[in-house]
Amino acid sequence: MAVTPSSVLITRQEDIRIVEFTHNKILDEANIADIGAQLGTLVDETPDPKLLLDFANVDHLSSAALGMLINVNNRIRGKNGKLRLTNIKPQIFEVFVITKLNKLFRIFPNRTEALGSFEQ
Amino acid sequence: MGLSGSKRATRAAGRGGGTAARGASGTGLAMRSTAAASRFQCTLASDYAASREIQKAILNDITRRGFNGQSVFAVQLALEEALINAIKHGNRFAAHKKVQVQAKVTNRQAEIIIEDEGNGFDRACVPDPTLLENLEKCCGRGILLIESYMSSVQWSHEGRRLRMVKKNEADVLPRR
Numbered sequence: 001m002a003v004t005p006s007s008v009l010i011t012r013q014e015d016i017r018i019v020e021f022t023h024n025k026i027l028d029e030a031n032i033a034d035i036g037a038q039l040g041t042l043v044d045e046t047p048d049p050k051l052l053l054d055f056a057n058v059d060h061l062s063s064a065a066l067g068m069l070i071n072v073n074n075r076i077r078g079k080n081g082k083l084r085l086t087n088i089k090p091q092i093f094e095v096f097v098i099t100k101l102n103k104l105f106r107i108f109p110n111r112t113e114a115l116g117s118f119e120q
Numbered sequence: 121m122g123l124s125g126s127k128r129a130t131r132a133a134g135r136g137g138g139t140a141a142r143g144a145s146g147t148g149l150a151m152r153s154t155a156a157a158s159r160f161q162c163t164l165a166s167d168y169a170a171s172r173e174i175q176k177a178i179l180n181d182i183t184r185r186g187f188n189g190q191s192v193f194a195v196q197l198a199l200e201e202a203l204i205n206a207i208k209h210g211n212r213f214a215a216h217k218k219v220q221v222q223a224k225v226t227n228r229q230a231e232i233i234i235e236d237e238g239n240g241f242d243r244a245c246v247p248d249p250t251l252l253e254n255l256e257k258c259c260g261r262g263i264l265l266i267e268s269y270m271s272s273v274q275w276s277h278e279g280r281r282l283r284m285v286k287k288n289e290a291d292v293l294p295r296r
Contacts, residue, residue, distance in 0.1 A: 027200055029168060060193070062200050063265055067258035074256060091193050098268045098296055099261050100250040 007035045010042070016050040016118055017042050018111070026061040036068040040075065049081035052114050056087040066101060073105065086114040149173050153181070160223040164203075166211040166236075171203040171219070178223050178230065185227045187288045194269035194294065195230055195286050201262040202234045202282055210236030210280060229271070229287045240278030268294040 009020040019039065023031060043049045051072070069085075076083045085107045088096065096102040108114035140152045149162040158181045164170045179196055187195070203219070211217035217237040224231045249260045267273050270284040271292075 060196060060200075062197070062204065063259070063261040064204065066261060070256055070258050091190070094294060095197070095265065098294055099264060100255060104255050 006038070007031055008038050010038075013115060015046075016052055016115060018052045018054060020054045020056065021058050024057050024059045026058060026065040029064060032062075032064050032068050035065075036071060039068075039072045043072065043075045043079065043081065046081075047079065049076055049079055050118050051076060051081065052084045052086060052111070052118075054087050054111065055085065055089070055092060058092055059089065061092060061095065063099075066095070066099060070101070070104070082118055084108060084114040084117055086111055149177060151177060156226060158185075158223075158225045160221070160225075162221050164207075164219040164221060166207045166213050166215065166217050166219060168204070168207060171207065171221075174221050174223075175199055175203070178225065178232070181225050182230050182288075185225060185288075187230070187286075188290050190290075190292065191230075191286055191288050195232075198266045198269050198284055198286070199232060201266050202232070202284065205262050206234050206236035206238075206282075209241075210238035212238065227288065229285055231283070231285045233281065233283045235277065235281040238280060240280045243275050243279060268296070 007021065007023055009022055011018045011020075019042070021035070026032060026035065039051070039053075042051060053069075073083050083105070085105050087110065088107060093102070093107070096105070096107065106117065108117060140150075148164075149160065151161075152159050160174060160177060160181075162174050164174070175196075178199065179192065182195055183192055203221075206219045207213065211219060214237075219237075220233075220235045222233045243263070246263055247254055247260060249255070249257065249264055254260065266282070266284060269286075271287040271289075272285045274283045275281070276283070
């Protein structure tokens with residue numbers, strides 16, 4: 001039986017979960033739902049989740065993907081956790097600016113700065 | 121031509137220089153292309169999978185015609201959002217309702233018309249998703265993105281019909 005490749009690659013640095021997206025387009029609703037479910041599991045696993053989402057591979061995303069990220073953000077805040085976004089390409093970052101979601105999410109230009117922000 | 125290998129292409133009779141093709145079986149995609157313009161038309165079922173072929177065909181054509189990266193990104197985003205809106209919010213995935221898609225692409229612009237068979241909506245009544253009280257809501261951003269990224273947008277037929285145009289212009293950022 002064929003195994004569907006995971007939509008995310010998860011690594012760990014101390015108590016921070018680092019999530020990379022494996023698909024360059026986060027458009028398909030099934031893909032978005034799968035990502036949301038995996039991130040939800042990460043949030044549920046720990047009492048004070050720390051999650052870093054790395055968008056280096058992402059070239060396109062839809063408003064449904066933004067909705068999924070907001071949902072994850074709401075769940076993390078509900079557990080007094082922390083969410084950071086990083087390595088967002090300029091065209092994708094523009095989408096965050098237009099929707100003013102750059103005011104909602106804490107976005108950093110690179111992993112180093114994003115990881116350092118968890119202690120602040 | 122930018123069409124996938126599964127399509128049958130035939131040389132147009134008469135004036136010549138153009139090609140015509142129909143989509144893979146069951147999709148109903150019709151495309152006619154000359155050096156001056158490509159025209160697309162299809163009738164979609166109300167499910168997302170049905171919309172993939174026409175999205176790919178239009179994006180292949182604008183890429184082939186040399187649209188700059190910003191414009192290709194804009195069309196891909198707006199087209200995706202518009203089709204989701206028509207299928208999900210317009211037709212509510214009703215099996216008996218269709219989505220009509222027409223497009224005309226030249227080297228200078230892409231014009232896309234999408235029409236659903238839903239109940240329609242009043243554009244003026246759609247909440248602004250950028251307001252503070254709406255920022256944490258999970259949906260409601262599709263129209264904002266369409267109107268920000270396309271050069272012009274027109275709603276008609278009580279909101280069931282969307283006409284959007286993207287001009288192939290360099291260094292034009294989306295409206296904020």
